[in-house]
Structure formats: C-alpha cells, structure tokens
Amino acid sequence: MKKLLPTSTAGSLPKPSWLAEPETLWSPWKLQDEELVEGKRDALRLALHEQQLAGIDIVSDGEQTRQHFVTTFIEHLDGVDFEKRETVRIRDRYDASVPTVVAAVSRQKPVFVEDAKFLRKQTKQPIKWALPGPMTMIDTLFDAHYKSREKLAWEFARILNEEAKELEAAGVDIIQFDEPAFNVFFDEVNDWGVAALERAIEGLACETAVHICYGYGIKANTDWKKTLGSEWRQYEESFPKLARSNIDIISLECQNSHVPIDLIELVRGKKVMVGAIDVTRDTIETPEEVADTLRRALQFVDADKLYPSTNCGMAPLSRRVARGKLNALSAGAELIRRELLE
Numbered sequence: 411m412k413k414l415l416p417t418s419t420a421g422s423l424p425k426p427s428w429l430a431e432p433e434t435l436w437s438p439w440k441l442q443d444e445e446l447v448e449g450k451r452d453a454l455r456l457a458l459h460e461q462q463l464a465g466i467d468i469v470s471d472g473e474q475t476r477q478h479f480v481t482t483f484i485e486h487l488d489g490v491d492f493e494k495r496e497t498v499r500i501r502d503r504y505d506a507s508v509p510t511v512v513a514a515v516s517r518q519k520p521v522f523v524e525d526a527k528f529l530r531k532q533t534k535q536p537i538k539w540a541l542p543g544p545m546t547m548i549d550t551l552f553d554a555h556y557k558s559r560e561k562l563a564w565e566f567a568r569i570l571n572e573e574a575k576e577l578e579a580a581g582v583d584i585i586q587f588d589e590p591a592f593n594v595f596f597d598e599v600n601d602w603g604v605a606a607l608e609r610a611i612e613g614l615a616c617e618t619a620v621h622i623c624y625g626y627g628i629k630a631n632t633d634w635k636k637t638l639g640s641e642w643r644q645y646e647e648s649f650p651k652l653a654r655s656n657i658d659i660i661s662l663e664c665q666n667s668h669v670p671i672d673l674i675e676l677v678r679g680k681k682v683m684v685g686a687i688d689v690t691r692d693t694i695e696t697p698e699e700v701a702d703t704l705r706r707a708l709q710f711v712d713a714d715k716l717y718p719s720t721n722c723g724m725a726p727l728s729r730r731v732a733r734g735k736l737n738a739l740s741a742g743a744e745l746i747r748r749e750l751l752e
C-alpha cells in the first residue's frame with residue numbers, strides 16, 4: 411500500500427557554512443574549481459541525509475549546487491549576457507540589477523542532470539527536482555532581443571522541457587516548476603502562463619508539480635505582504651486554470667499565511683502539496699501545529715492527494731532551524747496518518 415501523506419520540502423535547504431555564507435541569499439561560494447565541485451556534492455549528500463534522518467518521504471537535493479533558484483539555471487544558457495545589466499522591477503515588488511537577453515536563448519548542455527543522477531545513486535526513495543518556471547524566469551531578466559515577455563517565456567518553456575526530459579531519464583520521480591510570478595501577473599497567467607508551463611511538461615511521463623508561494627522571508631517580500639490585506643486570495647486567479655491543466659500537483663503555502671484554506675477547493679482532483687511549515691520565521695512549529703494545518707486542508711483535498719510540505723524553500727534559515735522544521739513536518743504528518751487509520 412502506498413504511504414499516506416508523503417512528506418517533502420518545497421526545495422531548498424540551508425548550505426553548510428564551509429560551502430557558502432549561511433542565512434544569505436545569493437551567497438557567494440567559499441570554494442573554487444575542483445574543491446567547489448566536490449563541496450557541492452558533499453553538501454547534497456548532507457542535505458539528503460538530513461531529510462532521511464527527519465523521515466521525509468520524497469527527497470530532494472536541497473538545491474545545494476545552485477546559488478539561486480532562477481539565476482543558476484539561466485547562467486547555463488546561451489543568449490543571456492550576465493555582464494550587460496539593467497535595472498528592472500522583479501515581481502512588481504523590488505528593483506534589481508539583472509542580466510540582459512541579447513540573442514536567441516538556448517541550452518547547449520544539461521544544467522542539473524548530472525546532479526540528479528548523483529542524487530539518484532544515493533537513494534531509492536522518490537526524488538523531486540525543482541526548476542524555475544518560464545514566467546518567473548523572464549521576470550528576472552531584461553529582454554533586449556525578443557522584446558516580448560510571452561515569446562521569451564515560450565522559448566524558456568522549450569528549454570525547460572529539454573532539461574525536464576533528461577531529468578526524468580535520470581530517474582527523477584517528480585519535476586517541480588517554481589512559479590511565484592503566478593501570484594503577481596494574473597492576466598499573463600491566464601493568457602499564456604499556464605500554457606507555457608504545459609509546454610514545459612510536454613511528453614513527460616513522470617509526475618509534475620507547480621510551486622506557487624509568497625516567497626522567502628526577505629524584506630521585499632514581507633513589505634509586499636503588508637500590502638495584500640487580511641485575506642490573500644491570489645491563488646483564486648491561477649487555480650481554476652491550473653485545475654484544468656495537465657499539471658499533477660499544486661504546491662501552495664498555508665502555514666501562518668493569510669491564504670484562506672478553502673481556496674484549495676479550486677484545485678479539487680489535483681494532488682496538493684500543502685505548506686505546513688512557515689519559512690519566514692525561526693520559530694519551529696510543533697507537530698500539533700503542523701497537524702492542525704493538514705487537518706484543515708483535509709476538508710478540501712482527499713487524503714490520498716494530500717502531500718505535507720513547507721511553504722517555500724528553507725535556504726535562508728539556519729541549519730538547526732531547518733532541521734527542527736523537517737522533524738516537525740514529519741511528526742505532524744504522522745499524527746494525521748494515525749487519525750486517518752483509526
């Protein structure tokens with residue numbers, strides 16, 4: 411019998427302090443060349459080990475080999491000039507100096523496939539691999555070539571599909587696309603965002619997920635959240651379209667968030683990765699708090715489709731806090747499993 415309520419994280423985990431500056435986004439690497447290659451692999455092993463110790467069911471690489479969930483993927487592509495920078499507004503929220511698309515974008519070689527093969531060798535557990543979504547990718551670039559967000563997104567979707575097919579062949583069980591931009595650009599989501607995402611998963615036999623969240627606990631995000639009012643209904647805009655899409659799993663945030671939990675009803679029939687761990691604060695949830703969130707979610711998602719998870723990645727947290735939160739997630743899911751079997 412398949413295990414009920416399989417746990418996983420949204421993706422990233424903190425890096426060891428010998429590899430990168432702790433509790434920092436875009437933290438520079440502390441190693442170089444061959445040492446860096448080996449250090450990243452060792453960190454991946456540690457990230458896996460900590461998930462296993464905590465009893466996490468669907469494991470990941472903890473994104474140990476990437477500096478940032480979007481930028482690292484783009485760095486491996488042709489057509490983007492990282493020296494030529496322009497200031498743009500990211501997710502309509504904060505200004506950042508970003509690279510420029512100067513020519514047709516393409517992927518000359520696989521980006522994460524070797525890392526995925528490495529992870530596959532370390533475990534027989536199901537593995538999930540995160541990639542940025544097309545809309546979130548275009549939102550972190552200045553486009554001087556296509557001069558169309560939609561066109562560039564379709565090009566990225568094609569490239570992501572190439573990568574995803576190779577990840578699947580490497581033994582990845584679930585491929586997840588991170589689309590925080592889906593919580594911001596509602597018209598585009600409905601015009602072409604979901605369609606571009608479906609282009610990215612075309613022909614895949616493995617399971618696919620989309621992760622839509624309110625981000626890490628960085629200042630730009632917490633400031634933005636203050637403008638959203640007491641009820642966060644952003645999911646209402648993308649969920650109806652996603653419910654009709656070919657995506658298998660929807661990953662959303664629920665813990666300590668102002669998201670009305672009944673919005674999960676909008677994706678009835680899909681598997682739902684319910685964020686039951688808040689990644690924006692250091693306080694470690696109790697198993698009972700996790701269980702409470704899962705119990706509320708169960709009103710709107712069938713038990714065999716509920717996947718307990720974290721609200722977002724845990725990269726900016728300390729390792730101690732992240733470890734505590736992994737344990738709480740496992741223990742909280744176990745409480746609900748027992749209730750369901752009673």
Ligand SMILES: [Zn+2]
Binds near residue numbers: 420624625722723
């Ligand atoms: Zn997230």
